[in-house]
Amino acid sequence: MGNVIQNKWVLLIILALTWGSSFILIKKSLDVFNPFQIGAIRIGVSGLILMRFGLPALLKMSRNTLLWLGIAGFFGCFFPMFLFPIAQTHVSSSLAGILDSLVPIFVLVLGFLIFGIKSKWLQVIGAITGFIGAAALMWFSETRTEESVVGYALLIVLATASYAFSALLIKHKLQHVPSIQLSTGVFTFWMIPSLVILLVTGFFQDFQSTSETWTALGYLSILTIVGTAIAIVLYYKLIQDTSPVFASTVTYLLPLVAVFWGLLDGEKFTIWYVFGGILILVGIYLIREKKKEPRHIPR
Numbered sequence: 001m002g003n004v005i006q007n008k009w010v011l012l013i014i015l016a017l018t019w020g021s022s023f024i025l026i027k028k029s030l031d032v033f034n035p036f037q038i039g040a041i042r043i044g045v046s047g048l049i050l051m052r053f054g055l056p057a058l059l060k061m062s063r064n065t066l067l068w069l070g071i072a073g074f075f076g077c078f079f080p081m082f083l084f085p086i087a088q089t090h091v092s093s094s095l096a097g098i099l100d101s102l103v104p105i106f107v108l109v110l111g112f113l114i115f116g117i118k119s120k121w122l123q124v125i126g127a128i129t130g131f132i133g134a135a136a137l138m139w140f141s142e143t144r145t146e147e148s149v150v151g152y153a154l155l156i157v158l159a160t161a162s163y164a165f166s167a168l169l170i171k172h173k174l175q176h177v178p179s180i181q182l183s184t185g186v187f188t189f190w191m192i193p194s195l196v197i198l199l200v201t202g203f204f205q206d207f208q209s210t211s212e213t214w215t216a217l218g219y220l221s222i223l224t225i226v227g228t229a230i231a232i233v234l235y236y237k238l239i240q241d242t243s244p245v246f247a248s249t250v251t252y253l254l255p256l257v258a259v260f261w262g263l264l265d266g267e268k269f270t271i272w273y274v275f276g277g278i279l280i281l282v283g284i285y286l287i288r289e290k291k292k293e294p295r296h297i298p299r
Contacts, residue, residue: 008238008246011237011241012238012250012253014234015231015235015250016250016253016254016257017257018226018227018230018231019100019227019254019257020253020254020256020257020258020260021258021261022084022227023084023088023094023096023258023261024093024261024262025219025223026088026093026096026223028216029219029223030088031212031216032212032213032215033203033220034085034201035082035088035089036085037198037201037203038081038085038220038223039081039082039084039197040082040194040197040198040201041194041203041220041224042194042227043077043081043190043191043194043228044191044195044197045225045229046187046191046224046232047192047195048191049225050183050187050229051188053180053181053184054184054186054188054189057184057185058188058189061185065176065177066189068169069177069182069185070190072166072173072174073166073185073187073189074166075162075163075165075169076163076165076166076167076169076170077187077190077232078193078194079162080159080162080163083155083156083159083162084096084155086155087156087159089152090152091152093258093262094255094261094262096156096258098258098259099153099156099157100156100159100258101131101255101280102131103163104127104164105127105130105160105164106160106161106165107164107167108127110161110164111168122286126283126285127283128283129283129286130279130280130282130283131283132279133275133277133283135276136272136279167247170182170236171239171240171243179236179239179240180233180237183233183236183237186232187232235250238250253280255277255280256277256280
């Protein structure tokens with residue numbers, strides 16, 4: 001198993017399947033819980049699960065490392081966890097998954113604007129191609145409804161920019177922190193604020209033991225344990241083993257998985273799903289980084 005997760009492409013596929021399913025799980029959870037409860041549970045419970053490893057990791061870190069970990073965790077974990085369920089109160093799960101494919105675009109743009117990172121022209125073309133594929137899926141698919149308010153869709157765009165900024169910080173400011181310590185530390189760091197939000201929203205006071213509540217809680221549990229705690233550990237490992245650009249290409253596969261679940265949930269299938277999906281895969285191929293000669297990386 002250890003050798004399997006060392007393969008960057010295997011990690012990419014696992015993350016795509018896991019996070020691509022997150023949007024439908026958020027949708028099902030919203031049947032009972034409000035967006036703030038969903039975000040707070042995902043972070044708070046993940047923090048409780050990972051605290052055994054995260055707390056010792058935090059205690060060993062310098063103040064400077066803790067500062068960057070807190071900032072990276074806010075933009076890559078805390079903030080987006082609330083933006084997505086808020087947006088999905090008016091945006092379909094398929095559309096949410098499609099818009100999430102904007103992350104690599106923001107990695108390239110913010111990488112250049114903030115860190116001065118120059119991308120190869122082929123990577124830029126790949127990112128644009130992937131974006132065109134996602135845009136085609138969004139524009140011509142059946143996910144466009146009267147309830148898909150632009151303002152709520154822009155919350156997802158903001159979340160993708162937030163993810164990209166966090167990925168760049170991890171690569172440039174937290175490369176020296178092992179991925180396990182980094183991921184568990186992030187959730188432990190933001191656990192208390194999330195639990196406070198959970199209390200303020202009245203989750204425990206208003207909880208009703210009904211079949212609908214337990215079903216929604218089951219979806220939310222899968223979303224929290226698999227789609228949040230485990231997936232973030234693998235994602236941070238992928239960033240450190242490759243680059244923010246390569247790791248962010250997982251979002252090119254997310255629309256395919258999100259649309260698949262949308263179809264099972266009753267959404268119609270059109271030829272534009274095929275067209276957009278092919279463009280997204282072409283974008284992944286172009287944006288990939290060619291293998292370089294091995295070099296020593298300090299541990």
